[in-house]
Amino acid sequence: MNTGTAAAIIFMLPTGAVGAQLDTDGLSDSTSVLSSTNAAFETTTFTDPTNSLTVDAGGGSDTISTTAGFAGVNNFHAGLTINGTPPRTPSI
Numbered sequence: 001m002n003t004g005t006a007a008a009i010i011f012m013l014p015t016g017a018v019g020a021q022l023d024t025d026g027l028s029d030s031t032s033v034l035s036s037t038n039a040a041f042e043t044t045t046f047t048d049p050t051n052s053l054t055v056d057a058g059g060g061s062d063t064i065s066t067t068a069g070f071a072g073v074n075n076f077h078a079g080l081t082i083n084g085t086p087p088r089t090p091s092i
Contacts, residue, residue, distance in 0.1 A: 007051040014041055015058040022055070022080075023067040029075045037063070052079040 011034055013020055019037030025045055034055070035043040053076075055064055064082050 006047070006049045008054070009046060009049045009052075010054045010056065011044070012056045013058040013062065013064075016040065016060045018058055018060065018062045018064075020055065020062070020064045021067065022053075022065070022070050024069050024076075032070070032076060048076055049078045052081065054081045054083065056083045 017038070018040040020041075021035050021037055023033050023035065025031040025033050030048050031045060032048055032053075033043060033045050057064060062084075066080075070076055
């Protein structure tokens with residue numbers, strides 16, 4: 001689990017066919033989970049960002065979804081952006 005607060009979080013998914021799902025962790029109103037529906041990457045639990053959450057697909061045939069409870073039960077209030085095929089040049 002990642003802890004602390006961040007204004008903006010960006011997840012860059014791996015290349016290839018990826019299934020990803022955003023969900024509440026079921027325990028906290030300020031914690032979410034990004035998990036793979038096809039074992040393409042490890043599950044990440046994170047504190048909700050204060051400003052924005054971006055999920056960049058890695059190219060290929062990707063499916064990125066949110067669960068019904070993600071915005072309601074979880075009280076997720078940050079901006080959410082889901083990008084198709086992004087530039088693959090992360091800045092550090």
